[in-house]
Amino acid sequence: MDFLEELGKAVDPEAFDDEAIDRMGYEEAERLYERRDRITKSIRTALGRMNEEFKVVQLPVPSYSGDYYMIDGYGDGREASLYLNEKRLGSFLVTLLKMGGDLCSLSPMNAEFKDCHVSAIVKLNPARKEELEKATGLTLRPPPTFKPA
Secondary structure, three states: OOOHHHHHHHHOOOOHHHHHHHOOHHHHHHHHHHHHHHHHHHHHHHOOOOOOHHOOOOOOOOOOOEEEEEEEOOOOOHHHOOOOOHHHHHHHHHHHHHOEEEEEEEEEOOOOOOOOEEEEEEOOOOHHHHHHHHHHHOOOOOOOOOOOO
């Protein structure tokens, strides 16, 4: 159980009692899950508004609905491309999420092989494109599109 659920359980033990919810009917359980969600969101919002020295969580920043970019880099060298490796993909995803981007598509060439080449499509604010390229060493290109005849 995470920190927010522990706080929620202190506020409303019934809404956070999974065993009791399992024994309930569908409608009553759904009502309690909605109540649980409202409590968790309220706690998260309250903690995010706290004074900086007491802040425990940060309010989520809505993602930008902006531009799509493709990360391919095949043939550009190992440092200029993504590959199926926990460290490389993990650091890329963490950097992308910290910059408010969204991962739209991730396609490994052959997922059975470790370190195989991976192509990705991301959605990112154009103002952060250079920053992401610099932080990851990857090149972001516009994805291929079909033009109507």
